[in-house]
Amino acid sequence: MSIELLSPAEMAQADRKAIEAGPFDGMGLMRNAGAAVAREVLRRHPGAERVHVLCGPGNNGGDGYVVARMLAESGVPVSLWASGEPRPDSDAARAAGECPLKPMPLAGFSAQAGSVIVDALYGAGLSRPVDGDCARAVELVSALGLPVVAIDLPSGISGESGKAMGPAFRAGLTVTFARKKPGHLLMPGREFCGEVALADIGISDPIIEGLGVQTFVNCPELWLAEFPVPGVDTHKYRRGHVCAFSGGPASTGAARLSALAAARSGAGAVTVLSPGNALAVNAMHLTSIMLRKTDDRDELDAFLADRHPSAFVLGPGFGVGEKARAFAMAVLASQAGVGGLVLDADGITSFREAPDELFAAAANAMPAFVLTPHDGEFARLFPDLAADERLSKPDRARQAAARAHGVVIAKGPDTVIAAPDGRAAVNPNGAPWLATAGSGDVLAGLVAGLLAQGMPAFEAACAAVWMHAEAGVRFGPGLIAEDLPRALVPVLAELVAMRCG
Numbered sequence: 001m002s003i004e005l006l007s008p009a010e011m012a013q014a015d016r017k018a019i020e021a022g023p024f025d026g027m028g029l030m031r032n033a034g035a036a037v038a039r040e041v042l043r044r045h046p047g048a049e050r051v052h053v054l055c056g057p058g059n060n061g062g063d064g065y066v067v068a069r070m071l072a073e074s075g076v077p078v079s080l081w082a083s084g085e086p087r088p089d090s091d092a093a094r095a096a097g098e099c100p101l102k103p104m105p106l107a108g109f110s111a112q113a114g115s116v117i118v119d120a121l122y123g124a125g126l127s128r129p130v131d132g133d134c135a136r137a138v139e140l141v142s143a144l145g146l147p148v149v150a151i152d153l154p155s156g157i158s159g160e161s162g163k164a165m166g167p168a169f170r171a172g173l174t175v176t177f178a179r180k181k182p183g184h185l186l187m188p189g190r191e192f193c194g195e196v197a198l199a200d201i202g203i204s205d206p207i208i209e210g211l212g213v214q215t216f217v218n219c220p221e222l223w224l225a226e227f228p229v230p231g232v233d234t235h236k237y238r239r240g241h242v243c244a245f246s247g248g249p250a251s252t253g254a255a256r257l258s259a260l261a262a263a264r265s266g267a268g269a270v271t272v273l274s275p276g277n278a279l280a281v282n283a284m285h286l287t288s289i290m291l292r293k294t295d296d297r298d299e300l301d302a303f304l305a306d307r308h309p310s311a312f313v314l315g316p317g318f319g320v321g322e323k324a325r326a327f328a329m330a331v332l333a334s335q336a337g338v339g340g341l342v343l344d345a346d347g348i349t350s351f352r353e354a355p356d357e358l359f360a361a362a363a364n365a366m367p368a369f370v371l372t373p374h375d376g377e378f379a380r381l382f383p384d385l386a387a388d389e390r391l392s393k394p395d396r397a398r399q400a401a402a403r404a405h406g407v408v409i410a411k412g413p414d415t416v417i418a419a420p421d422g423r424a425a426v427n428p429n430g431a432p433w434l435a436t437a438g439s440g441d442v443l444a445g446l447v448a449g450l451l452a453q454g455m456p457a458f459e460a461a462c463a464a465v466w467m468h469a470e471a472g473v474r475f476g477p478g479l480i481a482e483d484l485p486r487a488l489v490p491v492l493a494e495l496v497a498m499r500c501g
Ligand SMILES: NC(=O)C1=CN([C@@H]2O[C@H](COP(=O)(O)OP(=O)(O)OC[C@H]3O[C@@H](n4cnc5c(N)ncnc54)[C@H](O)[C@@H]3O)[C@@H](O)[C@H]2O)[C@@H](O)CC1
Pocket: 012, 015, 026, 027, 029, 030, 031, 033, 056, 057, 058, 059, 060, 061, 062, 063, 121, 122, 123, 124, 125, 126, 127, 128, 129, 130, 131, 151, 152, 153, 177, 201
Protein backbone atom coordinates (compact mmCIF):
# COMPACT_ATOMS: atom_id res chain seq x y z
CA MET A 1 0.00 0.00 0.00
CA SER A 2 1.28 3.46 -0.74
CA ILE A 3 -1.68 5.32 0.76
CA GLU A 4 0.01 6.47 3.95
CA LEU A 5 0.45 10.22 4.34
CA LEU A 6 3.66 10.92 6.25
CA SER A 7 4.05 13.93 8.51
CA PRO A 8 7.45 15.66 8.26
CA ALA A 9 8.43 13.95 11.54
CA GLU A 10 7.41 10.53 10.20
CA MET A 11 9.29 11.20 6.97
CA ALA A 12 12.44 12.09 8.92
CA GLN A 13 12.03 8.84 10.86
CA ALA A 14 11.62 6.91 7.59
CA ASP A 15 14.84 8.54 6.27
CA ARG A 16 16.72 7.54 9.44
CA LYS A 17 15.45 3.96 9.38
CA ALA A 18 16.21 3.60 5.68
CA ILE A 19 19.76 4.84 6.24
CA GLU A 20 20.20 2.35 9.13
CA ALA A 21 18.82 -0.49 6.99
CA GLY A 22 20.88 0.42 3.90
CA PRO A 23 21.85 0.12 1.13
CA PHE A 24 21.63 3.93 0.79
CA ASP A 25 23.18 6.37 3.22
CA GLY A 26 21.77 9.93 3.52
CA MET A 27 23.81 11.04 0.55
CA GLY A 28 22.54 8.08 -1.47
CA LEU A 29 18.90 8.98 -0.69
CA MET A 30 19.62 12.59 -1.63
CA ARG A 31 21.18 11.55 -4.96
CA ASN A 32 18.14 9.39 -5.68
CA ALA A 33 15.81 12.28 -4.77
CA GLY A 34 17.71 14.77 -6.94
CA ALA A 35 17.85 12.31 -9.85
CA ALA A 36 14.08 11.80 -9.70
CA VAL A 37 13.49 15.56 -9.82
CA ALA A 38 16.00 16.10 -12.66
CA ARG A 39 14.25 13.36 -14.67
CA GLU A 40 10.88 15.07 -14.23
CA VAL A 41 12.30 18.47 -15.21
CA LEU A 42 13.80 17.01 -18.39
CA ARG A 43 10.61 15.14 -19.21
CA ARG A 44 8.21 18.01 -18.56
CA HIS A 45 10.28 20.96 -19.77
CA PRO A 46 12.43 19.67 -22.66
CA GLY A 47 12.38 23.11 -24.29
CA ALA A 48 13.44 25.14 -21.23
CA GLU A 49 15.87 27.88 -22.27
CA ARG A 50 17.35 27.92 -18.77
CA VAL A 51 16.63 26.21 -15.46
CA HIS A 52 17.12 28.29 -12.32
CA VAL A 53 17.71 26.09 -9.27
CA LEU A 54 17.05 27.90 -5.98
CA CYS A 55 18.71 26.18 -3.02
CA GLY A 56 18.06 26.67 0.70
CA PRO A 57 20.54 25.80 3.48
CA GLY A 58 19.10 22.38 4.43
CA ASN A 59 18.64 19.01 2.78
CA ASN A 60 15.93 20.36 0.48
CA GLY A 61 18.68 22.60 -0.89
CA GLY A 62 20.91 19.51 -0.99
CA ASP A 63 18.44 17.88 -3.39
CA GLY A 64 18.64 21.08 -5.43
CA TYR A 65 22.44 20.81 -5.83
CA VAL A 66 21.99 17.26 -7.15
CA VAL A 67 19.34 18.48 -9.64
CA ALA A 68 21.58 21.34 -10.81
CA ARG A 69 24.52 18.97 -11.35
CA MET A 70 22.47 16.39 -13.25
CA LEU A 71 20.75 18.95 -15.47
CA ALA A 72 24.09 20.58 -16.26
CA GLU A 73 25.52 17.13 -17.11
CA SER A 74 22.57 16.68 -19.51
CA GLY A 75 23.50 19.90 -21.31
CA VAL A 76 20.74 22.11 -19.88
CA PRO A 77 21.77 25.74 -19.18
CA VAL A 78 21.49 26.00 -15.40
CA SER A 79 21.74 28.98 -13.03
CA LEU A 80 22.26 28.09 -9.40
CA TRP A 81 21.18 30.41 -6.59
CA ALA A 82 21.59 29.81 -2.85
CA SER A 83 19.99 31.53 0.13
CA GLY A 84 22.73 30.36 2.49
CA GLU A 85 25.62 27.95 2.93
CA PRO A 86 24.76 24.35 3.82
CA ARG A 87 25.89 23.29 7.31
CA PRO A 88 29.47 21.90 7.11
CA ASP A 89 29.61 18.09 7.04
CA SER A 90 25.92 17.82 6.10
CA ASP A 91 24.64 15.80 3.15
CA ALA A 92 23.63 19.12 1.61
CA ALA A 93 27.24 20.35 1.87
CA ARG A 94 28.44 17.15 0.20
CA ALA A 95 25.85 17.57 -2.58
CA ALA A 96 27.01 21.18 -3.06
CA GLY A 97 30.62 19.91 -3.21
CA GLU A 98 29.70 17.43 -5.97
CA CYS A 99 28.03 20.17 -8.02
CA PRO A 100 30.40 21.83 -10.54
CA LEU A 101 28.34 25.04 -10.60
CA LYS A 102 29.11 27.86 -8.21
CA PRO A 103 25.93 29.21 -6.59
CA MET A 104 25.12 32.89 -6.84
CA PRO A 105 23.58 34.67 -3.84
CA LEU A 106 19.76 34.49 -3.93
CA ALA A 107 19.70 38.23 -3.11
CA GLY A 108 20.66 38.86 -6.76
CA PHE A 109 18.16 36.41 -8.26
CA SER A 110 16.61 37.34 -11.58
CA ALA A 111 15.13 35.27 -14.40
CA GLN A 112 13.57 35.71 -17.83
CA ALA A 113 10.56 34.33 -19.70
CA GLY A 114 11.32 30.86 -21.08
CA SER A 115 13.04 29.77 -17.86
CA VAL A 116 11.94 27.05 -15.49
CA ILE A 117 12.34 27.34 -11.70
CA VAL A 118 13.35 24.44 -9.45
CA ASP A 119 12.30 25.32 -5.91
CA ALA A 120 14.75 23.70 -3.47
CA LEU A 121 14.56 26.37 -0.77
CA TYR A 122 12.59 24.57 1.97
CA GLY A 123 10.80 21.25 2.19
CA ALA A 124 9.91 19.19 5.24
CA GLY A 125 12.05 21.40 7.46
CA LEU A 126 10.02 24.60 6.95
CA SER A 127 9.48 26.00 10.42
CA ARG A 128 8.45 29.63 9.91
CA PRO A 129 7.23 31.94 7.17
CA VAL A 130 9.52 32.42 4.18
CA ASP A 131 10.94 35.96 4.22
CA GLY A 132 13.79 38.15 2.92
CA ASP A 133 15.46 37.02 -0.30
CA CYS A 134 13.33 33.87 -0.47
CA ALA A 135 10.08 35.85 -0.25
CA ARG A 136 11.39 38.22 -2.94
CA ALA A 137 12.19 35.24 -5.19
CA VAL A 138 8.65 33.88 -4.71
CA GLU A 139 7.25 37.27 -5.69
CA LEU A 140 9.46 37.63 -8.76
CA VAL A 141 8.70 34.13 -10.07
CA SER A 142 4.99 34.69 -9.59
CA ALA A 143 5.14 38.10 -11.34
CA LEU A 144 6.95 36.52 -14.31
CA GLY A 145 4.53 33.56 -14.33
CA LEU A 146 7.41 31.07 -14.67
CA PRO A 147 6.74 27.34 -14.31
CA VAL A 148 7.91 25.97 -10.97
CA VAL A 149 8.95 22.42 -10.14
CA ALA A 150 8.96 22.13 -6.34
CA ILE A 151 11.15 19.61 -4.54
CA ASP A 152 9.16 17.76 -1.88
CA LEU A 153 6.87 20.74 -1.16
CA PRO A 154 6.54 24.26 -2.54
CA SER A 155 8.60 26.44 -0.18
CA GLY A 156 6.22 28.18 2.21
CA ILE A 157 3.72 25.28 2.43
CA SER A 158 3.57 23.19 5.59
CA GLY A 159 3.90 19.48 4.87
CA GLU A 160 1.91 18.74 8.00
CA SER A 161 -1.10 21.02 7.55
CA GLY A 162 -1.03 22.29 3.96
CA LYS A 163 -1.17 25.83 5.33
CA ALA A 164 0.73 28.61 3.55
CA MET A 165 3.17 30.02 6.09
CA GLY A 166 3.45 33.44 4.44
CA PRO A 167 4.60 33.68 0.79
CA ALA A 168 4.77 30.35 -1.08
CA PHE A 169 5.67 29.12 -4.55
CA ARG A 170 2.79 28.03 -6.78
CA ALA A 171 4.19 24.94 -8.47
CA GLY A 172 2.97 23.24 -11.62
CA LEU A 173 4.63 20.05 -10.40
CA THR A 174 5.80 18.91 -6.99
CA VAL A 175 8.06 15.87 -6.79
CA THR A 176 7.94 14.19 -3.39
CA PHE A 177 9.59 11.10 -2.02
CA ALA A 178 8.48 7.71 -0.68
CA ARG A 179 4.93 8.82 0.23
CA LYS A 180 2.82 11.95 -0.10
CA LYS A 181 2.53 14.26 2.89
CA PRO A 182 -0.79 15.62 4.27
CA GLY A 183 0.15 19.09 2.97
CA HIS A 184 -0.02 17.80 -0.61
CA LEU A 185 -3.76 17.13 -0.23
CA LEU A 186 -4.91 19.65 2.37
CA MET A 187 -5.93 23.13 1.27
CA PRO A 188 -4.42 25.41 0.25
CA GLY A 189 -1.39 23.12 -0.16
CA ARG A 190 -3.16 21.03 -2.78
CA GLU A 191 -3.49 24.10 -4.99
CA PHE A 192 0.08 25.30 -4.43
CA CYS A 193 1.55 21.86 -5.27
CA GLY A 194 0.01 21.49 -8.71
CA GLU A 195 0.46 17.92 -9.89
CA VAL A 196 2.22 15.75 -7.32
CA ALA A 197 4.64 13.08 -8.56
CA LEU A 198 5.80 10.41 -6.15
CA ALA A 199 9.38 9.18 -6.53
CA ASP A 200 10.87 6.01 -5.07
CA ILE A 201 14.21 6.95 -3.51
CA GLY A 202 14.96 3.59 -1.92
CA ILE A 203 12.84 3.66 1.26
CA SER A 204 11.19 0.25 1.42
CA ASP A 205 7.54 -0.49 2.18
CA PRO A 206 8.34 -2.40 5.42
CA ILE A 207 10.07 0.73 6.76
CA ILE A 208 6.96 2.82 6.11
CA GLU A 209 4.72 0.09 7.52
CA GLY A 210 6.79 0.07 10.71
CA LEU A 211 6.05 3.73 11.40
CA GLY A 212 2.45 3.15 12.58
CA VAL A 213 1.12 5.92 10.34
CA GLN A 214 -2.48 6.92 11.11
CA THR A 215 -3.18 9.31 8.23
CA PHE A 216 -4.10 8.05 4.77
CA VAL A 217 -5.13 9.12 1.31
CA ASN A 218 -8.82 8.35 1.01
CA CYS A 219 -8.94 5.99 -1.96
CA PRO A 220 -10.55 2.58 -2.61
CA GLU A 221 -7.44 0.75 -1.40
CA LEU A 222 -8.24 2.01 2.10
CA TRP A 223 -11.75 0.52 2.33
CA LEU A 224 -12.49 -1.72 -0.66
CA ALA A 225 -12.15 -4.91 1.40
CA GLU A 226 -15.13 -3.76 3.50
CA PHE A 227 -17.22 -2.55 0.56
CA PRO A 228 -20.57 -4.36 0.55
CA VAL A 229 -21.35 -6.62 -2.36
CA PRO A 230 -24.60 -8.57 -2.07
CA GLY A 231 -24.52 -12.35 -2.28
CA VAL A 232 -26.73 -14.08 -4.88
CA ASP A 233 -29.01 -15.36 -2.10
CA THR A 234 -29.70 -11.92 -0.57
CA HIS A 235 -33.10 -10.32 -0.01
CA LYS A 236 -33.97 -6.67 0.36
CA TYR A 237 -33.89 -6.42 4.15
CA ARG A 238 -30.56 -8.22 4.29
CA ARG A 239 -29.22 -5.33 2.19
CA GLY A 240 -30.21 -2.94 5.00
CA HIS A 241 -33.08 -0.55 5.62
CA VAL A 242 -32.25 3.18 5.70
CA CYS A 243 -34.56 5.85 7.09
CA ALA A 244 -34.30 9.57 6.36
CA PHE A 245 -36.22 12.04 8.53
CA SER A 246 -38.08 14.63 6.46
CA GLY A 247 -38.64 18.25 7.43
CA GLY A 248 -42.00 20.03 7.18
CA PRO A 249 -44.04 20.61 3.99
CA ALA A 250 -41.73 23.38 2.71
CA SER A 251 -38.47 21.47 3.25
CA THR A 252 -38.88 17.85 2.22
CA GLY A 253 -36.45 17.63 -0.72
CA ALA A 254 -33.30 17.22 1.35
CA ALA A 255 -34.50 14.01 3.01
CA ARG A 256 -35.54 12.62 -0.35
CA LEU A 257 -32.06 13.30 -1.73
CA SER A 258 -30.57 11.40 1.22
CA ALA A 259 -33.08 8.60 0.70
CA LEU A 260 -32.31 8.29 -3.01
CA ALA A 261 -28.57 8.20 -2.38
CA ALA A 262 -29.00 5.52 0.28
CA ALA A 263 -31.02 3.46 -2.18
CA ARG A 264 -28.40 3.89 -4.92
CA SER A 265 -25.63 2.85 -2.54
CA GLY A 266 -27.26 -0.55 -2.33
CA ALA A 267 -29.52 -0.38 0.73
CA GLY A 268 -32.34 -2.83 0.07
CA ALA A 269 -35.13 -0.68 1.50
CA VAL A 270 -35.44 3.02 2.24
CA THR A 271 -38.14 4.86 4.14
CA VAL A 272 -38.74 8.59 4.46
CA LEU A 273 -40.07 9.34 7.94
CA SER A 274 -42.27 12.36 7.49
CA PRO A 275 -44.32 14.70 9.63
CA GLY A 276 -48.02 14.13 8.98
CA ASN A 277 -48.43 17.53 7.35
CA ALA A 278 -45.71 16.74 4.78
CA LEU A 279 -46.88 13.24 3.86
CA ALA A 280 -48.71 14.40 0.75
CA VAL A 281 -45.72 16.39 -0.57
CA ASN A 282 -43.38 13.47 0.02
CA ALA A 283 -45.82 10.95 -1.43
CA MET A 284 -45.98 12.89 -4.68
CA HIS A 285 -42.24 12.50 -5.19
CA LEU A 286 -41.56 8.95 -4.02
CA THR A 287 -41.92 5.69 -5.88
CA SER A 288 -39.66 2.86 -4.73
CA ILE A 289 -38.96 4.66 -1.47
CA MET A 290 -41.41 4.06 1.36
CA LEU A 291 -43.09 6.70 3.47
CA ARG A 292 -44.20 6.64 7.09
CA LYS A 293 -45.78 9.25 9.33
CA THR A 294 -43.47 10.04 12.24
CA ASP A 295 -44.49 13.11 14.19
CA ASP A 296 -43.17 12.34 17.63
CA ARG A 297 -41.02 10.11 19.78
CA ASP A 298 -43.86 7.57 20.33
CA GLU A 299 -44.31 7.10 16.59
CA LEU A 300 -40.56 6.75 16.14
CA ASP A 301 -40.30 4.17 18.93
CA ALA A 302 -43.18 2.21 17.42
CA PHE A 303 -41.45 2.25 14.02
CA LEU A 304 -38.16 1.10 15.55
CA ALA A 305 -39.86 -1.80 17.32
CA ASP A 306 -41.97 -2.71 14.32
CA ARG A 307 -39.48 -2.48 11.40
CA HIS A 308 -35.99 -2.83 12.92
CA PRO A 309 -34.39 -0.33 10.52
CA SER A 310 -30.63 -0.44 10.02
CA ALA A 311 -29.48 3.18 9.73
CA PHE A 312 -30.83 6.73 9.93
CA VAL A 313 -30.10 10.10 8.40
CA LEU A 314 -31.18 12.99 10.58
CA GLY A 315 -30.70 16.64 9.75
CA PRO A 316 -31.09 17.51 6.06
CA GLY A 317 -33.96 20.02 5.84
CA PHE A 318 -35.21 18.84 9.22
CA GLY A 319 -35.27 22.12 11.17
CA VAL A 320 -33.24 23.01 14.24
CA GLY A 321 -34.65 22.32 17.69
CA GLU A 322 -36.01 20.01 20.33
CA LYS A 323 -37.58 17.54 17.89
CA ALA A 324 -34.23 16.90 16.19
CA ARG A 325 -32.55 16.41 19.58
CA ALA A 326 -35.26 14.01 20.77
CA PHE A 327 -35.13 11.92 17.57
CA ALA A 328 -31.33 11.74 17.61
CA MET A 329 -31.34 10.65 21.25
CA ALA A 330 -34.04 8.05 20.53
CA VAL A 331 -32.04 6.51 17.70
CA LEU A 332 -28.80 6.48 19.73
CA ALA A 333 -30.62 4.90 22.69
CA SER A 334 -32.24 2.25 20.52
CA GLN A 335 -31.52 -1.34 21.43
CA ALA A 336 -33.40 -2.58 18.35
CA GLY A 337 -30.29 -3.38 16.34
CA VAL A 338 -29.92 -0.05 14.54
CA GLY A 339 -26.53 -0.04 12.81
CA GLY A 340 -25.94 3.68 12.53
CA LEU A 341 -27.00 7.30 12.81
CA VAL A 342 -25.71 9.94 10.41
CA LEU A 343 -26.21 13.39 11.91
CA ASP A 344 -26.00 16.18 9.36
CA ALA A 345 -26.95 19.83 8.87
CA ASP A 346 -29.83 20.88 11.19
CA GLY A 347 -29.26 17.72 13.21
CA ILE A 348 -25.78 19.01 14.08
CA THR A 349 -26.86 22.59 14.70
CA SER A 350 -29.61 21.39 17.05
CA PHE A 351 -26.93 20.35 19.52
CA ARG A 352 -24.92 23.59 19.47
CA GLU A 353 -25.97 24.45 23.04
CA ALA A 354 -25.45 20.92 24.40
CA PRO A 355 -22.86 18.99 22.39
CA ASP A 356 -21.72 17.05 25.46
CA GLU A 357 -25.19 15.54 25.87
CA LEU A 358 -24.98 14.26 22.32
CA PHE A 359 -21.46 12.90 22.77
CA ALA A 360 -22.37 11.16 26.04
CA ALA A 361 -25.30 9.46 24.29
CA ALA A 362 -23.01 8.40 21.44
CA ALA A 363 -20.48 6.95 23.89
CA ASN A 364 -23.01 4.43 25.12
CA ALA A 365 -24.85 3.87 21.86
CA MET A 366 -25.15 0.63 19.94
CA PRO A 367 -25.57 2.39 16.59
CA ALA A 368 -22.41 3.69 14.96
CA PHE A 369 -22.42 7.47 15.00
CA VAL A 370 -21.27 9.64 12.08
CA LEU A 371 -21.20 13.44 12.02
CA THR A 372 -20.91 15.30 8.71
CA PRO A 373 -20.14 18.96 9.52
CA HIS A 374 -18.92 21.63 7.14
CA ASP A 375 -16.66 24.24 8.74
CA GLY A 376 -19.52 26.32 10.21
CA GLU A 377 -21.25 23.29 11.71
CA PHE A 378 -17.94 21.97 13.03
CA ALA A 379 -17.41 25.25 14.90
CA ARG A 380 -20.87 24.94 16.49
CA LEU A 381 -20.06 21.59 18.09
CA PHE A 382 -16.31 22.02 18.62
CA PRO A 383 -15.68 25.78 19.01
CA ASP A 384 -12.35 25.34 20.81
CA LEU A 385 -10.94 22.96 18.18
CA ALA A 386 -12.19 25.15 15.32
CA ALA A 387 -10.45 28.19 16.83
CA ASP A 388 -7.12 26.44 17.46
CA GLU A 389 -4.94 27.64 14.58
CA ARG A 390 -2.11 25.28 15.57
CA LEU A 391 -4.13 22.21 14.62
CA SER A 392 -4.06 20.72 11.13
CA LYS A 393 -7.43 19.70 9.72
CA PRO A 394 -6.76 15.96 10.32
CA ASP A 395 -5.73 16.60 13.94
CA ARG A 396 -8.77 18.79 14.51
CA ALA A 397 -11.05 16.09 13.07
CA ARG A 398 -9.29 13.34 15.07
CA GLN A 399 -9.79 15.21 18.33
CA ALA A 400 -13.42 15.91 17.43
CA ALA A 401 -14.04 12.23 16.64
CA ALA A 402 -12.54 11.13 19.95
CA ARG A 403 -14.64 13.64 21.85
CA ALA A 404 -17.85 12.80 19.95
CA HIS A 405 -17.35 9.02 20.14
CA GLY A 406 -18.14 8.92 16.45
CA VAL A 407 -16.68 9.25 13.00
CA VAL A 408 -16.35 12.86 11.85
CA ILE A 409 -16.52 13.84 8.19
CA ALA A 410 -15.06 17.35 8.18
CA LYS A 411 -16.31 18.54 4.81
CA GLY A 412 -14.71 20.98 2.40
CA PRO A 413 -12.59 20.89 -0.76
CA ASP A 414 -10.19 18.73 1.29
CA THR A 415 -12.68 16.62 3.25
CA VAL A 416 -11.10 14.75 6.17
CA ILE A 417 -12.65 11.65 7.70
CA ALA A 418 -11.52 10.80 11.23
CA ALA A 419 -12.28 8.00 13.67
CA PRO A 420 -12.14 8.03 17.47
CA ASP A 421 -9.22 5.55 17.35
CA GLY A 422 -7.01 8.19 15.68
CA ARG A 423 -7.23 7.13 12.04
CA ALA A 424 -7.76 9.96 9.56
CA ALA A 425 -8.10 10.02 5.77
CA VAL A 426 -7.77 13.05 3.50
CA ASN A 427 -9.92 13.00 0.40
CA PRO A 428 -7.97 13.69 -2.80
CA ASN A 429 -10.69 13.89 -5.47
CA GLY A 430 -13.02 16.71 -4.33
CA ALA A 431 -14.17 19.06 -7.08
CA PRO A 432 -15.84 22.48 -7.12
CA TRP A 433 -18.90 21.01 -8.88
CA LEU A 434 -19.84 19.39 -5.56
CA ALA A 435 -20.33 22.78 -3.92
CA THR A 436 -24.03 22.86 -4.75
CA ALA A 437 -27.22 22.83 -2.68
CA GLY A 438 -28.24 19.32 -1.61
CA SER A 439 -24.83 17.76 -2.28
CA GLY A 440 -24.32 17.19 1.47
CA ASP A 441 -27.75 15.55 1.77
CA VAL A 442 -26.66 13.02 -0.85
CA LEU A 443 -23.43 12.36 1.04
CA ALA A 444 -25.28 11.77 4.32
CA GLY A 445 -27.58 9.29 2.57
CA LEU A 446 -24.65 7.45 1.05
CA VAL A 447 -22.97 7.03 4.43
CA ALA A 448 -26.21 5.70 5.92
CA GLY A 449 -26.68 3.35 2.97
CA LEU A 450 -23.24 1.82 3.48
CA LEU A 451 -23.70 1.60 7.27
CA ALA A 452 -27.00 -0.17 6.71
CA GLN A 453 -25.18 -2.78 4.63
CA GLY A 454 -22.85 -3.49 7.51
CA MET A 455 -19.79 -1.50 6.46
CA PRO A 456 -17.80 -0.30 9.51
CA ALA A 457 -18.33 3.41 10.21
CA PHE A 458 -14.88 4.80 9.31
CA GLU A 459 -14.70 2.79 6.09
CA ALA A 460 -18.34 3.63 5.22
CA ALA A 461 -17.66 7.34 5.72
CA CYS A 462 -14.46 7.19 3.64
CA ALA A 463 -16.13 5.22 0.84
CA ALA A 464 -19.12 7.56 0.74
CA VAL A 465 -16.91 10.66 0.54
CA TRP A 466 -14.78 9.19 -2.23
CA MET A 467 -17.74 7.90 -4.30
CA HIS A 468 -19.60 11.19 -3.89
CA ALA A 469 -16.56 13.16 -5.10
CA GLU A 470 -15.85 10.74 -7.93
CA ALA A 471 -19.45 10.95 -9.18
CA GLY A 472 -19.25 14.76 -9.03
CA VAL A 473 -15.92 14.93 -10.87
CA ARG A 474 -17.08 12.63 -13.62
CA PHE A 475 -20.34 14.55 -14.10
CA GLY A 476 -18.51 17.89 -14.09
CA PRO A 477 -19.99 21.29 -14.95
CA GLY A 478 -23.73 21.66 -14.59
CA LEU A 479 -23.96 19.20 -11.70
CA ILE A 480 -26.92 19.62 -9.36
CA ALA A 481 -27.57 17.39 -6.37
CA GLU A 482 -30.38 15.54 -8.16
CA ASP A 483 -27.78 14.28 -10.68
CA LEU A 484 -25.57 12.67 -8.07
CA PRO A 485 -27.53 9.49 -7.25
CA ARG A 486 -27.62 8.58 -10.96
CA ALA A 487 -23.99 9.63 -11.46
CA LEU A 488 -23.01 7.17 -8.74
CA VAL A 489 -24.03 4.18 -10.82
CA PRO A 490 -20.87 3.81 -12.98
CA VAL A 491 -18.69 4.49 -9.94
CA LEU A 492 -20.48 1.75 -8.01
CA ALA A 493 -20.18 -0.63 -10.93
CA GLU A 494 -16.41 -0.15 -11.01
CA LEU A 495 -16.06 -0.63 -7.26
CA VAL A 496 -18.11 -3.81 -7.31
CA ALA A 497 -16.01 -5.10 -10.23
CA MET A 498 -12.79 -4.24 -8.37
CA ARG A 499 -14.09 -5.90 -5.20
CA CYS A 500 -15.13 -9.05 -7.02
CA GLY A 501 -12.24 -9.12 -9.48
N1 LIG B 1 18.26 11.98 4.33
C1 LIG B 1 17.28 12.83 4.33
O1 LIG B 1 16.88 13.35 5.39
C2 LIG B 1 16.66 13.21 3.04
C3 LIG B 1 16.05 14.46 2.91
N2 LIG B 1 15.56 14.88 1.76
C4 LIG B 1 15.20 16.30 1.57
O2 LIG B 1 15.41 16.99 2.76
C5 LIG B 1 14.33 17.87 3.03
C6 LIG B 1 14.26 18.14 4.49
O3 LIG B 1 15.51 18.69 4.84
P1 LIG B 1 15.74 19.54 6.16
O4 LIG B 1 15.21 18.81 7.31
O5 LIG B 1 17.18 19.89 6.16
O6 LIG B 1 14.82 20.80 5.98
P2 LIG B 1 14.73 21.95 4.89
O7 LIG B 1 15.79 21.82 3.88
O8 LIG B 1 13.33 21.99 4.44
O9 LIG B 1 14.99 23.25 5.81
C7 LIG B 1 16.28 23.49 6.30
C8 LIG B 1 16.33 24.31 7.54
O10 LIG B 1 15.98 25.65 7.26
C9 LIG B 1 15.53 26.31 8.43
N3 LIG B 1 14.28 26.99 8.08
C10 LIG B 1 13.04 26.45 8.08
N4 LIG B 1 12.15 27.36 7.65
C11 LIG B 1 12.84 28.49 7.37
C12 LIG B 1 12.48 29.76 6.88
N5 LIG B 1 11.21 30.04 6.58
N6 LIG B 1 13.41 30.69 6.72
C13 LIG B 1 14.71 30.42 6.99
N7 LIG B 1 15.12 29.22 7.46
C14 LIG B 1 14.20 28.26 7.66
C15 LIG B 1 15.31 25.24 9.47
O11 LIG B 1 16.30 25.32 10.44
C16 LIG B 1 15.39 23.93 8.66
O12 LIG B 1 15.89 22.87 9.38
C17 LIG B 1 13.16 17.18 2.44
O13 LIG B 1 12.12 18.10 2.18
C18 LIG B 1 13.76 16.54 1.20
O14 LIG B 1 13.72 17.48 0.13
C19 LIG B 1 15.79 14.09 0.56
O15 LIG B 1 17.06 14.43 0.10
C20 LIG B 1 15.75 12.62 0.85
C21 LIG B 1 16.71 12.26 1.91
